[in-house]
Amino acid sequence: MRYYGLKHKEQIEKYTYFYAYSRAKLLSLLPGKKGKFQKQYFDYVFKNYHNLDKHDNSIPQNKMFNLYFVTISDLIRREDIHKLQSGVKYLLKNRTSNRFLTAPNGLEELCKKIDQMDSTLLCWYETTDCGIFEFQNHPLEKSIDYFTLEICNINSGYLSLQFNIYLSELKMKELNSLISCNYKDKRGFAVQSLTKKSNASGAYKNYSITHYNDNYLKADKIYEFISKIEWEFLQELSHYFPLVLHNKEILPPRIEVYRTDIDYHDNNEFFWESIGISAYQGQFIDKRHKMFFSNNRSGRYDATLSNNRLIYIFKDDDIEVGQLRSIKDHVYSHINEYANDYFLFKFLDILSIETGKVVIKYKHNLDKIKIKQNHLKGLVTCSHHLNL
Numbered sequence: 001m002r003y004y005g006l007k008h009k010e011q012i013e014k015y016t017y018f019y020a021y022s023r024a025k026l027l028s029l030l031p032g033k034k035g036k037f038q039k040q041y042f043d044y045v046f047k048n049y050h051n052l053d054k055h056d057n058s059i060p061q062n063k064m065f066n067l068y069f070v071t072i073s074d075l076i077r078r079e080d081i082h083k084l085q086s087g088v089k090y091l092l093k094n095r096t097s098n099r100f101l102t103a104p105n106g107l108e109e110l111c112k113k114i115d116q117m118d119s120t121l122l123c124w125y126e127t128t129d130c131g132i133f134e135f136q137n138h139p140l141e142k143s144i145d146y147f148t149l150e151i152c153n154i155n156s157g158y159l160s161l162q163f164n165i166y167l168s169e170l171k172m173k174e175l176n177s178l179i180s181c182n183y184k185d186k187r188g189f190a191v192q193s194l195t196k197k198s199n200a201s202g203a204y205k206n207y208s209i210t211h212y213n214d215n216y217l218k219a220d221k222i223y224e225f226i227s228k229i230e231w232e233f234l235q236e237l238s239h240y241f242p243l244v245l246h247n248k249e250i251l252p253p254r255i256e257v258y259r260t261d262i263d264y265h266d267n268n269e270f271f272w273e274s275i276g277i278s279a280y281q282g283q284f285i286d287k288r289h290k291m292f293f294s295n296n297r298s299g300r301y302d303a304t305l306s307n308n309r310l311i312y313i314f315k316d317d318d319i320e321v322g323q324l325r326s327i328k329d330h331v332y333s334h335i336n337e338y339a340n341d342y343f344l345f346k347f348l349d350i351l352s353i354e355t356g357k358v359v360i361k362y363k364h365n366l367d368k369i370k371i372k373q374n375h376l377k378g379l380v381t382c383s384h385h386l387n388l
Contacts, residue, residue: 003231004251006224013189013300021046021205027285040271045188045209049336056273057215058182064316065179065260067274068328069166071335072153072230074252075244076159084151085111085157095133097146105346117153127152127340140236143229152340154347158164161241162339165233175225183274184216185211189300216298219276223297225308227251228261250354253308253346257331259316264290277311285334287329288315291342308346 001008004363024046028039059065078085087132089107113128130149135141148164167175188200188211194203234246262268264279272279276295285293319326 001249002229004249004310006227006231009300010224014183016190017187017208017209018287020209028089028312046314055215055270056182057218057270059180059271060205060262060266060268063260063262063269065262066260067118067172067175067256067313068331069164070226070230071162071164071255071257071339072234072252073160073254073339073347074234074241074246075347076153076161076242077244078157078159080242081114081159083242084161085114087237088114088149088151090240091125091149092131095135097132097134097136099146100132114151114159116152117159125153127219128336135236138230138236141168143168145169146235147233150336154340154344158244158347160340160343160347161243162343163233164362165229171229178218178221178225179275181218183221185212185217189346208371210299212298212300213273215273216271216276216296217300219273220298220300221297223276223295224273226254226256231252245350248354250350251308253310253343253350255310255312255342257314257335260329261316263315276309277313282311282313288317289331289334290314310342310346310348342356 023036024042027035027054027118029035029041030038033089088110092107092110111129114126117125117128127191130151132146134146135144145166147166147167150162150164152160152162154160189211191210193206193208195206196203217268230251231246234243234252237243238246243252256277262271269279273296277292278296281292281294283293285291290313292313295307295309295311297307312331314327314331319325319328
């Protein structure tokens with residue numbers, strides 16, 4: 001499903017709300033007491049709703065909170081290593097950026113390093129840096145300024161592709177506008193409910209309007225904004241790389257790295273919630289760096305689903321990057337060194353959840369098959385699909 005189902009989810013929400021609105025509007029036109037009650041309900045829910053949440057979730061005055069870059073990681077099976085090498089060759093030949101002074105490896109040398117990313121060998125590589133790339137004269141040029149690629153060793157079965165993505169100026173402006181605003185939802189969301197029948201026992205399906213916390217809804221918007229760019233990016237690269245998670249329509253894990261000058265000790269609870277975090281949570285890397293392993297989303301999302309997003313925030317010192325003097329240099333070094341370890345936990349979480357889904361589906365299929373001679377073919381077919 002395109003965009004990991006996010007756009008489909010938005011369309012369903014709009015359609016359901018329109019249906020609930022139209023149904024309530026028609027019922028409000030009925031004559032008699034029932035019509036009068038339905039008109040009062042319609043006016044209260046759809047016309048005269050007053051948002052009692054007066055909290056301001058905009059960015060504090062004269063403060064800064066900007067996305068620095070996003071690190072994304074997806075898995076590659078070791079049996080697909082030749083496809084991986086072909087994809088790297090394509091990027092090097094067609095997407096290498098000429099804006100940066102780098103000393104890229106030759107194609108043959110790079111492919112040899114990828115072959116040697118196996119911990120069972122006497123001499124092997126843990127990571128391989130492939131270079132800096134950009135989408136020049138490509139639709140993604142409007143969204144992504146440039147990106148880097150590093151291949152990491154995971155275990156005997158998988159390698160991972162790790163991308164550092166820097167958004168374009170256009171997308172940065174859109175994201176900053178969303179982060180800075182005081183977001184308020186005036187419409188609400190239609191959800192299914194049951195209404196008791198007036199003259200008989202039982203109930204019938206109906207729709208009611210619910211309103212979620214505005215701070216969390218703003219966090220949803222930020223999450224979805226970056227997730228859609230991630231999908232477009234990985235969808236393009238899936239033409240050249242056999243990406244395990246993306247090709248199964250699973251949102252791969254990412255680390256969103258932000259820079260700010262806001263102090264955690266200041267009273268900015270509602271702003272932090274609107275970013276998707278709680279200021280008192282997270283783990284300090286040092287006094288200027290903080291990693292948030294859990295983040296908030298509204299009731300629009302199932303709380304039991306895996307959240308594949310980490311948020312890393314650092315207080316900027318306004319020193320230019322270079323010569324390891326800036327805090328940004330230290331942040332880049334930390335992410336470069338430890339991102340693979342962070343992603344290992346996320347990969348384990350994702351794969352365990354997806355494996356559970358497969359096992360449940362397999363059990364349901366087995367329950368439908370009677371163990372008789374003329375049904376063994378179905379059992380073998382079910383086993384074959386599970387192995388795939």
